[in-house]
Amino acid sequence: MAMQPLVRTDRFTDLYSPDGTPLVGRTTAGGRLLVAAGFSGRGFKYAPALAAVVADALVAGTEMPLGFMSPGRLSRETRVAGPLPR
Secondary structure, rough: OOOOOOOOOOOOOOOOOOOOEEEEEEEEOOOOOOOEEEEOOOHHHHHHHHHHHHHHHHHOOOOOOOHOHHHHHHHOOOOOOOOOOO
């Protein structure tokens, strides 16, 4: 079989948080850094709605109560050990 030229390659990072829920929110209270990451798996379905929330937070300064997605929930004491969720 003759070798064919390589036409295209892709590489994607599959990102999960330890508990499988995306990270959305400021890194510290009143901080300037807003995180929106870990949307693989279950988080994928949240992405369209959360994009609007993040855009509003960045542009208009509004905040939504997303404590269950807060990056702070994964402090050293609450990290989940074990395999990543699938």
